[in-house]
Amino acid sequence: MNIFIPKSVQETLEILNKYCSECIILGGGTLTVPMISELNPRAVILLDKIPLSYIKQIESKKIEIGSTTKISSIMGHDNLGALNIAAKSISGWAIRNMATVGGNILAGFPWGDLATLLTVLDAELLVESVNGERVLDLGKLYGDEEKRPKLQSNELIKSVSFLSPDSNTYFIKVERFKGTKRGILTIATRLIIDKEGYITAARIAFGSAFYHPLRDKIVEEFLKGKMLSADIIEKALEKISVSRLFLKDSLASEQYRSKLAKIYLRRILESYMIQISRRVT
Amino acid sequence: MDVLGKPIFRKDGIANVTAEKRFVDDISFPSMLWIKAVRSPVIRGRIKRIDVSKAYEVEGLVTVITAKDVPNNIYCPLESIGVGPPDEPILAEDEVMYKGEPIAICVAETLEQAKKAADAIKVEIDELPPVLDVEEALSPYSPIIKKWGINAFIYGSGKDGATRPGGIGHPFFKIIKGDIDRAFSIADHVIEGKYKFSPIEHAALETQVALAKPEGGRIKLYTSTQSPFLTKTVIENVLKLKPGTLNVIVEAVGGAFGGKVDVAVEPLTVLAAIKTGRPVKWRWTRKEEFIASSTRSGGVIEIKDAVTDNGLILGRKVKYLHDAGAYSRTSPYGLMKSAVNLCGPYYIPNVYIEAYCVYTNHQPASSMRGYGLWEASYAIEVQMEKIARTLRIDSWRIRFLNAYRNGQTSCTGVKINDAYLIETMKAVVEKIGVRLDNDLLAMTSSDWKGGLET
Amino acid sequence: MNQKFTLEFYLNGRSTKAEILPTMTLLDFLREELGIKSPKYGCGWGSCGACTVLVDGNPILSCLTFAISVDGKHVTTLEGLGNSQNLHLIQKAFLESFASQCGFCTPAIILVTKALLDKKPQPTEQDIIDSLDGNLCRCTGYLSIISAIKKSSELLLKQGEKNGRSW
Numbered sequence: 001m002n003i004f005i006p007k008s009v010q011e012t013l014e015i016l017n018k019y020c021s022e023c024i025i026l027g028g029g030t031l032t033v034p035m036i037s038e039l040n041p042r043a044v045i046l047l048d049k050i051p052l053s054y055i056k057q058i059e060s061k062k063i064e065i066g067s068t069t070k071i072s073s074i075m076g077h078d079n080l081g082a083l084n085i086a087a088k089s090i091s092g093w094a095i096r097n098m099a100t101v102g103g104n105i106l107a108g109f110p111w112g113d114l115a116t117l118l119t120v121l122d123a124e125l126l127v128e129s130v131n132g133e134r135v136l137d138l139g140k141l142y143g144d145e146e147k148r149p150k151l152q153s154n155e156l157i158k159s160v161s162f163l164s165p166d167s168n169t170y171f172i173k174v175e176r177f178k179g180t181k182r183g184i185l186t187i188a189t190r191l192i193i194d195k196e197g198y199i200t201a202a203r204i205a206f207g208s209a210f211y212h213p214l215r216d217k218i219v220e221e222f223l224k225g226k227m228l229s230a231d232i233i234e235k236a237l238e239k240i241s242v243s244r245l246f247l248k249d250s251l252a253s254e255q256y257r258s259k260l261a262k263i264y265l266r267r268i269l270e271s272y273m274i275q276i277s278r279r280v281t
Numbered sequence: 282m283d284v285l286g287k288p289i290f291r292k293d294g295i296a297n298v299t300a301e302k303r304f305v306d307d308i309s310f311p312s313m314l315w316i317k318a319v320r321s322p323v324i325r326g327r328i329k330r331i332d333v334s335k336a337y338e339v340e341g342l343v344t345v346i347t348a349k350d351v352p353n354n355i356y357c358p359l360e361s362i363g364v365g366p367p368d369e370p371i372l373a374e375d376e377v378m379y380k381g382e383p384i385a386i387c388v389a390e391t392l393e394q395a396k397k398a399a400d401a402i403k404v405e406i407d408e409l410p411p412v413l414d415v416e417e418a419l420s421p422y423s424p425i426i427k428k429w430g431i432n433a434f435i436y437g438s439g440k441d442g443a444t445r446p447g448g449i450g451h452p453f454f455k456i457i458k459g460d461i462d463r464a465f466s467i468a469d470h471v472i473e474g475k476y477k478f479s480p481i482e483h484a485a486l487e488t489q490v491a492l493a494k495p496e497g498g499r500i501k502l503y504t505s506t507q508s509p510f511l512t513k514t515v516i517e518n519v520l521k522l523k524p525g526t527l528n529v530i531v532e533a534v535g536g537a538f539g540g541k542v543d544v545a546v547e548p549l550t551v552l553a554a555i556k557t558g559r560p561v562k563w564r565w566t567r568k569e570e571f572i573a574s575s576t577r578s579g580g581v582i583e584i585k586d587a588v589t590d591n592g593l594i595l596g597r598k599v600k601y602l603h604d605a606g607a608y609s610r611t612s613p614y615g616l617m618k619s620a621v622n623l624c625g626p627y628y629i630p631n632v633y634i635e636a637y638c639v640y641t642n643h644q645p646a647s648s649m650r651g652y653g654l655w656e657a658s659y660a661i662e663v664q665m666e667k668i669a670r671t672l673r674i675d676s677w678r679i680r681f682l683n684a685y686r687n688g689q690t691s692c693t694g695v696k697i698n699d700a701y702l703i704e705t706m707k708a709v710v711e712k713i714g715v716r717l718d719n720d721l722l723a724m725t726s727s728d729w730k731g732g733l734e735t
Numbered sequence: 736m737n738q739k740f741t742l743e744f745y746l747n748g749r750s751t752k753a754e755i756l757p758t759m760t761l762l763d764f765l766r767e768e769l770g771i772k773s774p775k776y777g778c779g780w781g782s783c784g785a786c787t788v789l790v791d792g793n794p795i796l797s798c799l800t801f802a803i804s805v806d807g808k809h810v811t812t813l814e815g816l817g818n819s820q821n822l823h824l825i826q827k828a829f830l831e832s833f834a835s836q837c838g839f840c841t842p843a844i845i846l847v848t849k850a851l852l853d854k855k856p857q858p859t860e861q862d863i864i865d866s867l868d869g870n871l872c873r874c875t876g877y878l879s880i881i882s883a884i885k886k887s888s889e890l891l892l893k894q895g896e897k898n899g900r901s902w
Binding site for chain 3: 290291293294295296297298299300301302303304306307309483484485486487488533534535536538564566567
């Protein structure tokens, strides 16, 4: 087994290209180091030294974060709204100091709390390999019902850019036991509501329930053009469709996750209603 | 007596907060070897073939130990006090009875090499249908996984540490007091409940670990255990050692909670040290602790109570299924401990209990804090609540009425002379601000005037 | 690949150099190569926190870190804080608060306390709980640990002065 600590993105891509599917990339190593003794790869690439750790505002309402940025660095920024909440919800101070944004995006079931939120913020990934660069929609990375992300084995995620989360973005993590941060479901939502109270755009995503966050486009489609009311909320909950894909693990069954999805989405939608009622006309 | 009334720091308090506390894994010796186990990937099956040849091709591998290398391949922890049966091998021989059961161990220069060697060993197992439910295990359609023809321990014939040899054996531990049928015939209500509980893993932060070192004709065994004397006798039996050969040294224990009573790591570690002539360490991984180490048992307790209109329990009938898992270990003993507490601190004049120590292909159960009492307490207290709610009687009243008094008898007919539940409850309600009725406040543990309740 | 890597870093303030196989985790390197026994193996996959050490003042899990990752960095373990002849005030607070029973989780938790108080000398109870969320204790039930950290904070205040790493 060869270990590499490349100093540049270019060096990383060359090593990746040489060893492709027989290598493991370590951002923080929190999920990957235990895999090394199981999988016995030909190469392990530590991303400690490549300059992809940054957070910057790229347009007035868009943020770009480098893929090796630590979760703890995100927590250090106060103006990141729901992103701050999602970062704080990840279990373990040491884990937050080690884990990276890129790792969280590729984490798999039942992890990936940031990924759930990024899904509703229309996130785009900048991906590169020796063959060139490309921009990849986060939703396209995951696909709909696929188990593995659609990343070529010689590709590296360099950064993710997304809409700045504001007061129309919610994120919650439902814990198995309160305070433990071991999640059984995450829900992220973004609703754009016009002056009259009509929903003009909706993004709803469920995480920690499948191999990647699931956007429920049927609920989103139903909510578009509607005005929130108790009746509309109940109808929207009936339309939840991705719960049929929910998985079970030692913390929760698929049925329990589905139950939680309804209860907590209701609470979030009710919060939007309260928000609207507080608006000054 | 200069310690009374003062806070005293733990003897190991300073060691705890500095790096000076020594656990077994903190000890190393020159030329020390490491063990990795080969464990069954299937729940139940017949072992056809074990091929260790590829392990010997791994660099650093010193030896592989299988069942045939163990002088007396039987793990029977309570044999020295007459409790059997000797139904468990140290290393699986011709069958595996739970997923994770150890089949062989590899001893190598480094942990990585031991693991590589263990991965290279091929075991062929013909799978057999497993028994995975404690109720199904006793049904006539269940596969039988024990050599004596029933998936339950036979009590009563002298092999349980409580009865004399030569008696009639039953597949359950029986407790009889009074006349249960009469109690049900005169009861105003019959209240039933079925209470299930799952196995619990101790998950002490330090995993099980042992280090055996040959020294001057003896073996020094450093281990994290709750039971050094049990460890000594079990190893002497398994390895046919002369007493005096083994020196068991208990280092600091990083949590145990009942999970380090069984002698799980030590026999093979000592055998490896004898065979190689070098110090050998075996440290279980967290995964091994979860899939293969002893757990608290799961099970089902069914209670049927004969109750009067005003909430007095006249009789209790219980069917208790204790899931011992694949092997006995301490379960036949633990179940008895549990069953005799099925009346709790309450007076029940008529009792009929059948407590079954059931075998399934689950990971074997053994001791854990308050061995057996936790399960019994859970079931009987929820049953008390059920009685209270069914009869619409206050929870406190139900307990005051049924609390045993001095002069009454326990579940097993022992006369009580140190009852104190009523006084304890009175002290508690005062502290939490609950107002009890005057007739309850007038009760004491010594207010029973005698006579039968039925 | 058997090529060795030359690791140069600071261990408890002392410059340390070693030739190691790059595949070694920081936990194994500290325990097996350097005889630093206070970080423990509790799970090997990052869920118990018993292997926690401080790297440049931040808690990280040594079982999930390659030793070569700390090249050029400052690593702090419990050995560097104090000993039985000279207890650090956090060690004193834990002793007096009965915040340790079997002692297995204690080295990691004392280091986390040090890291917390370095950043927030007067933490709130929620700050304390948030900093402990990656460390498991199977013995104490955590309340005595939270008391010990509060006590450490009080002792720190009493001591009146904080001077980089020497407090």
